[in-house]
Amino acid sequence: MTFLKSWEEFEKAAEKLYLQEPSKVRYTMKYTHSKNQLVLKITDDAVCLQFKTEIAQDLRKIDKFINNLVRHMVSKET
Secondary structure, three states, rough: EEEEHHHHHHHHHHHHHHHHHOOOOEEEEEEEEEOOEEEEEEEOOOEEEEEEOOOHHHHHHHHHHHHHHHHHHHOOOO
C-alpha cells in the first residue's frame, strides 16, 4: 500500500488507475474521529493508493474528485 504525500499526486495516480481497468477499481473512505483523520483508498487489487489528511479544506478536493470518479463510472463512454 502506497501513501501519497500530495493530493495532486494522488488524484493523478488514482484517475490513471481507474482509466486502465474501470471494472476492477474500487475506493473506500475511512474517518477516524479520535485522530481527526480521513483516509481515502483506491485499489484494483494489484495496486493500492492511499491518501490521508487531517485538513478540513482537503474535503472539498476529495468531494470533487469522488464526484468526478462517479461521473466516469456511470457514463456510457469508454
